[in-house]
Amino acid sequence: MAKDRKDFADFNQPDTLIGKEVVVEGSLSSEGDIQINGRFTGSIEAVSDIIIGEHAEVKANISAANVYVAGEVEGDIQATKRLEILETGRVNGNVTSQAMSIEPGGILKGSSTMQETAEQAPTAQPTYEVEEEKE
């Protein structure tokens, strides 16, 4: 689910939340959303969304469906859907995503690779007539 800017201020029920004054090291994986407002070192993997808050300092490779960066990230980001770097966001690493946006003021130092959207197979079946063989 795509998030708006208001989600950064009022993110009521994240599955995993790392507060401002907290320092975390290791590998973090979650089937739900992750929001990081503190310091994190290691690797982060989420099935849905990851939000890097304004005061966050993250040194990790990140993998998720949607990634929103408002803080500092040092590492590669792989977003299967969307990557957003907000005006206070800084990313120092290579990013891969299907869609990406960088707000004025947002910084990306690294290469960016855009993944192609999987093409949908046509739903309508082709119609054709088979001529009966005449004896």
Place this chain on the structure above:
Amino acid sequence: MYLLLVNPKAGNKLYRRIERRFIGLLNRYKIKHKIVVIGDLSNTPDLLKDNVKDNTRAAVAVGGNGTVTAVIDALANYNLPLAIIPTTKTNHLARLLGIPNWQAGVRTLARHHTHEKRLGKIGQRYFMGELTIAPKRNLIKNILIPNNRLKRFFGTNRPLLPKNQHSVACQLKLDNELEVSGQLARLDIHLVEEGKKKMLIRFYTVAETGTEMSVLWANKLEVESSLNMPIVSGNETLANTPATIQAITKTIEVIQPSPKTKPKRD
């Protein structure tokens, strides 16, 4: 038939003093039972092995915390419900289930209302529901005093303001994967019935603007702190930090008072 595993030493040998009344009450409620006396708690698995039959409806721990722990440990390989009849005043799980004394325990057995529960373990003690870890001052002012009826009556049950809260340098290790550190004001641990990770951890740190919360998940949690802090369930201190807390992977069927009825005194 209920298999009653009785620890006669528990509660200052209370069972010896109540034995006749205890059996009388079981008979009054027409509870078919077999009483097995535990001489040594380490023999509990053997006692279960010898006495569990096809018609055994539940294993009943009659005693205190030690007896309950020994019976739960021994029940790991059986698919039997657990019931608790407390013969001590400090039987923690019985209290959490709402069984204040042995009479209430017998009545609960008679009603046989079962519920699946997730259990957790701190060191050698089991718990269910919720745990709180906090510096003593925060614990007394913010958690224990607001529940004190007398303090509430006199209006002196005011909690500490966030800026006055104590904090202790604390380090958590989650499932040997994550290390979390910060100035802890309070840590709440909830056992959850469903989900991949069984413990929801709320880690409160003191910040300039008040307390900041972090939300984490784990099956096993190791807590270390610069100052020893009590680990509280309800109003009872179960252990002190440093401690290892883990959720038991299997839920256990527990016989508990039905939610609508309150236990009455005999």
